[in-house]
Amino acid sequence: MSAIVYLTRKAEFSASHLYHNPQFSAEENKRVFGKCNNPNGHGHNYVLEVTVKGQIDATTGFVVDLKQLKDLMHQEVLDALDHRFLNKEIPEFFSLIPTTENLALVCWQRLAPKLAAARLHRVRIYETPDLFADFYGEV
Amino acid sequence: MSAIVYLTRKAEFSASHLYHNPQFSAEENKRVFGKCNNPNGHGHNYVLEVTVKGQIDATTGFVVDLKQLKDLMHQEVLDALDHRFLNKEIPEFFSLIPTTENLALVCWQRLAPKLAAARLHRVRIYETPDLFADFYGEV
Amino acid sequence: MSAIVYLTRKAEFSASHLYHNPQFSAEENKRVFGKCNNPNGHGHNYVLEVTVKGQIDATTGFVVDLKQLKDLMHQEVLDALDHRFLNKEIPEFFSLIPTTENLALVCWQRLAPKLAAARLHRVRIYETPDLFADFYGEV
Amino acid sequence: MSAIVYLTRKAEFSASHLYHNPQFSAEENKRVFGKCNNPNGHGHNYVLEVTVKGQIDATTGFVVDLKQLKDLMHQEVLDALDHRFLNKEIPEFFSLIPTTENLALVCWQRLAPKLAAARLHRVRIYETPDLFADFYGEV
Amino acid sequence: MSAIVYLTRKAEFSASHLYHNPQFSAEENKRVFGKCNNPNGHGHNYVLEVTVKGQIDATTGFVVDLKQLKDLMHQEVLDALDHRFLNKEIPEFFSLIPTTENLALVCWQRLAPKLAAARLHRVRIYETPDLFADFYGEV
Amino acid sequence: MSAIVYLTRKAEFSASHLYHNPQFSAEENKRVFGKCNNPNGHGHNYVLEVTVKGQIDATTGFVVDLKQLKDLMHQEVLDALDHRFLNKEIPEFFSLIPTTENLALVCWQRLAPKLAAARLHRVRIYETPDLFADFYGEV
Numbered sequence: 001m002s003a004i005v006y007l008t009r010k011a012e013f014s015a016s017h018l019y020h021n022p023q024f025s026a027e028e029n030k031r032v033f034g035k036c037n038n039p040n041g042h043g044h045n046y047v048l049e050v051t052v053k054g055q056i057d058a059t060t061g062f063v064v065d066l067k068q069l070k071d072l073m074h075q076e077v078l079d080a081l082d083h084r085f086l087n088k089e090i091p092e093f094f095s096l097i098p099t100t101e102n103l104a105l106v107c108w109q110r111l112a113p114k115l116a117a118a119r120l121h122r123v124r125i126y127e128t129p130d131l132f133a134d135f136y137g138e139v
Numbered sequence: 140m141s142a143i144v145y146l147t148r149k150a151e152f153s154a155s156h157l158y159h160n161p162q163f164s165a166e167e168n169k170r171v172f173g174k175c176n177n178p179n180g181h182g183h184n185y186v187l188e189v190t191v192k193g194q195i196d197a198t199t200g201f202v203v204d205l206k207q208l209k210d211l212m213h214q215e216v217l218d219a220l221d222h223r224f225l226n227k228e229i230p231e232f233f234s235l236i237p238t239t240e241n242l243a244l245v246c247w248q249r250l251a252p253k254l255a256a257a258r259l260h261r262v263r264i265y266e267t268p269d270l271f272a273d274f275y276g277e278v
Numbered sequence: 279m280s281a282i283v284y285l286t287r288k289a290e291f292s293a294s295h296l297y298h299n300p301q302f303s304a305e306e307n308k309r310v311f312g313k314c315n316n317p318n319g320h321g322h323n324y325v326l327e328v329t330v331k332g333q334i335d336a337t338t339g340f341v342v343d344l345k346q347l348k349d350l351m352h353q354e355v356l357d358a359l360d361h362r363f364l365n366k367e368i369p370e371f372f373s374l375i376p377t378t379e380n381l382a383l384v385c386w387q388r389l390a391p392k393l394a395a396a397r398l399h400r401v402r403i404y405e406t407p408d409l410f411a412d413f414y415g416e417v
Numbered sequence: 418m419s420a421i422v423y424l425t426r427k428a429e430f431s432a433s434h435l436y437h438n439p440q441f442s443a444e445e446n447k448r449v450f451g452k453c454n455n456p457n458g459h460g461h462n463y464v465l466e467v468t469v470k471g472q473i474d475a476t477t478g479f480v481v482d483l484k485q486l487k488d489l490m491h492q493e494v495l496d497a498l499d500h501r502f503l504n505k506e507i508p509e510f511f512s513l514i515p516t517t518e519n520l521a522l523v524c525w526q527r528l529a530p531k532l533a534a535a536r537l538h539r540v541r542i543y544e545t546p547d548l549f550a551d552f553y554g555e556v
Numbered sequence: 557m558s559a560i561v562y563l564t565r566k567a568e569f570s571a572s573h574l575y576h577n578p579q580f581s582a583e584e585n586k587r588v589f590g591k592c593n594n595p596n597g598h599g600h601n602y603v604l605e606v607t608v609k610g611q612i613d614a615t616t617g618f619v620v621d622l623k624q625l626k627d628l629m630h631q632e633v634l635d636a637l638d639h640r641f642l643n644k645e646i647p648e649f650f651s652l653i654p655t656t657e658n659l660a661l662v663c664w665q666r667l668a669p670k671l672a673a674a675r676l677h678r679v680r681i682y683e684t685p686d687l688f689a690d691f692y693g694e695v
Numbered sequence: 696m697s698a699i700v701y702l703t704r705k706a707e708f709s710a711s712h713l714y715h716n717p718q719f720s721a722e723e724n725k726r727v728f729g730k731c732n733n734p735n736g737h738g739h740n741y742v743l744e745v746t747v748k749g750q751i752d753a754t755t756g757f758v759v760d761l762k763q764l765k766d767l768m769h770q771e772v773l774d775a776l777d778h779r780f781l782n783k784e785i786p787e788f789f790s791l792i793p794t795t796e797n798l799a800l801v802c803w804q805r806l807a808p809k810l811a812a813a814r815l816h817r818v819r820i821y822e823t824p825d826l827f828a829d830f831y832g833e834v
Contacts, residue, residue, distance in 0.1 A: 003518075003522045003552060004552075004555040005518040005521060005552050006550065006551040006552075007518060007549075007550050008548070008549050008551070010548070011547070014320050014406070016321035016363070017321075019200065021198055023198070024198075032204075033199075035361035038361055038362065038363070040294070041319060041363055042293050042321055042361040042362060042363065043292060043293060043295075043319070043320055043323075044321055056519065059440070060449055061436070061518060061519045065449075067451065083313035083314065085294070085320065088318050099199075099201055101144040101146060101195050101201060101202050102200045105142045105195065128292070129149070131146075132147050133146050133202070134146075135144050135145075138142070138143040139141065139143065153684070154598050155572035155598050156599075171477060171482075173484065174638065177639055179641035179645060180572050180596075180597060180641055181599055181641065182597070182599000183570050183599055184684050221598075223596070224594070224596035224597055227596050236477065236478030239424070240420075240424060240473045241478045243422060244420045244422065244473065268601075269427040270424075270425070270427070271424075272422050273423040273425070273468075275423075277421040278421065280695065281657075281691060282691075283660060283661065283690065283691050285657060285688075286687070286690070287687055288685070288687070297756065310755055310760075311755075337577055338575075338577065338588060339575065339653030340657060341689070343588075374756065377751075377756035377757055379698075379700040379702060379751045379758050380756045408704060408706070409702075409703070409705070410703050411701065411703070414701075416698065417697065417698050417699065431737050431823070432737055432738060433738035452778035455779065457711070457736075457779070457784060458711050458735075458736060458738070459738055459777075460710060460711035460712075460738000460739055461738055461739065462823050499737075500733055500737040501735070502737065545709070559800045559833065560833040560834065561796040561799060561829065561830050563826075563829075564826070564829070565826055566826070612794075615719075616714075617796060619796050619828070
């Protein structure tokens with residue numbers, strides 16, 4: 001019987017985005033989204049935190065292979081989103097508004113199916129140091 | 140069926156306080172509270188973290204309107220507590236010792252009734268970068 | 279004879295940008311600027327640090343009126359650049375590549391003429407927590 | 418009926434370690450642990466976060482006496498581990514690989530039996546600012 | 557001929573203060589100092605950074621004995637100012653407004669005469685993470 | 696005539712070290728170096744900050760090619776020192792005590808000869824978030 005530990009790894013990426021709902025009028029978009037509705041977009045240094053949950057493997061002392069976790073975060077999220085305009089270049093955001101909430105959800109959807117032994121526990125996205133969203137896979 | 144996300148917003152305020160229980164003797168106050176018993180008070184740059192929990196609204200991508208959350212934090216907590224001596228100027232602390240624990244509780248009591256669609260999940264107060272208290276509404 | 283102190287104030291803004299020199303070929307732009315050449319832009323949470331140098335005023339204890347400095351930073355830099363695509367919306371960057379270096383220079387040019395009693399000493403711009411540029415007005 | 422609050426205190430210690438499983442071949446150790454298998458060790462500024470859970474004491478406003486918690490963290494963890502080579506000097510790590518996961522577990526085992534009124538809720542260990550492990554006592 | 561290095565050590569203290577000039581009218585004090593004029597005071601987690609400059613000692617590799625520097629910072633500044641109301645309890649501030657600028661100056665005056673081989677180069681005081689003052693001994 | 700800007704890039708590495716002067720007696724080593732004299736070593740997450748000074752290149756907006764600076768920091772410092780026991784594995788420290796001061800000096804000596812157009816201005820090494828050394832090439 002082995003201890004269950006939650007391991008978290010952080011990484012940063014830089015992207016731009018805008019908030020716009022095509023079903024809203026121009027006034028409605030401006031009222032609801034304010035400065036975030038600027039069609040040229042603006043950007044952030046996002047911080048992605050991925051937490052996996054699992055038993056400590058007695059032969060390695062690891063809950064998850066750190067190298068594999070790092071590679072997975074790069075392949076599924078960082079390489080795709082870094083230095084991109086989310087609304088224009090990331091398929092999920094062609095129809096979904098790239099709020100911090102939806103970014104956490106999309107990162108979860110990209111990472112969860114690829115994690116085996118260790119289970120994805122939480123995805124946290126910081127849009128700024130003072131604003132972040134957590135998703136635990138709850139629907 | 141929409142994803143449930145926890146959104147957290149941080150803000151800072153500066154206040155002073157002291158720890159003192161009028162039912163304790165002077166010696167007891169000194170022994171229990173140490174330097175924090177100085178009647179002149181001392182102060183901190185407190186950090187308030189407010190976490191709300193809710194379903195992502197499909198039309199906005201938000202769990203909570205960020206502008207409303209920011210305004211609420213200002214009206215209920217920041218405008219009232221910032222640049223104040225908590226024991227002397229904040230009614231809750233006329234009878235309650237303004238520890239980090241009680242500050243988290245008081246911020247919860249001020250914020251929870253005002254949040255509608257999104258539910259208050261956690262209030263965190265940092266007294267210093269190395270000391271913080273979390274309250275989830277548990278009694 | 280009064281002490282000379284350097285006072286620094288920080289503030290954050292979010293913007294997007296891209297690096298592109300119209301006199302370079304497409305290949306040259308890609309080679310020199312890499313991912314930063316993406317025409318859609320990408321973004322950052324920039325941190326602006328403004329340092330003013332002056333004698334401590336004996337009647338106020340200030341080198342500079344903090345409220346005036348804050349207002350100046352907002353009027354000249356933050357309100358103009360926050361939530362903007364620098365290349366497309368900020369006149370200085372119609373012809374200047376918005377590198378961290380040039381951003382520091384532009385912020386200096388916007389702030390220096392407006393500071394009276396206290397002299398602008400340094401402008402620092404953080405593009406990410408790991409990359410920043412300092413300009414002291416040297417040419 | 419009193420509010421239940423989670424109080425967290427942070428502290429830092431500096432130690433060195435290496436990852437090595439004597440049952441693995443040299444090649445296996447190198448493949449699994451990479452640079453962390455260097456027999457001379459390497460080191461980190463670890464950050465220990467201890468979270469205790471309890472009811473707010475009405476006479477003090479505390480969930481736990483902060484001085485006692487600080488002393489306990491020093492006696493049981495910091496004084497023992499600070500400026501040490503974990504594999505060679507800390508008994509638990511003579512047979513256990515000192516990964517971040519196992520460090521969180523060992524700190525829990527050292528602290529939990531010593532906490533009385535307030536219950537240990539979580540031990541978090543940061544190996545670097547971008548990697549941390551949480552243990553809640555789950556097996 | 558030995559290399560000249562600048563060594564900096566940080567420490568934190570918590571204090572309260574208010575801004576008030578007895579030669580100003582009540583209205584003038586309110587206009588100039590705003591919320592900082594609250595007679596009850598308010599507080600901050602101040603961060604003190606002390607930088608000493610000197611040649612590296614070939615036998616120790618030190619510019620300054622770190623233990624002595626730490627002790628000096630405690631004796632001259634931290635033990636005196638921590639958990640105090642600066643205006644009421646620190647003699648220098650009976651007649652001097654405890655702005656960030658003046659705090660840097662007072663810390664310099666307390667530390668400079670006590671440093672021997674290594675020369676005091678700079679005192680920095682952070683009032684908040686976004687506001688700090690540097691004093692280099694210039695008058 | 697172009698503006699002169701100081702560009703700084705940060706990176707982290709993890710290493711272990713000990714302080715010991717073979718010309719000191721065991722008692723002297725213990726008295727001067729305290730816990731840092733542990734022969735097994737202990738470790739830190741060091742932060743290296745490299746500042747280069749130069750004119751902004753009009754065609755790129757750069758003071759220095761960021762990719763080249765990053766590669767140089769890796770080749771000359773990070774790849775060599777990361778996950779190493781400095782005293783045993785880094786030639787400069789076979790005879791030099793690896794204090795923060797000497798680390799800053801050694802990093803300067805490794806980097807300065809490799810920088811061409813832009814001149815090395817400062818090397819800063821953080822041993823912990825509260826202790827750092829700056830070297831500007833002064834002897």
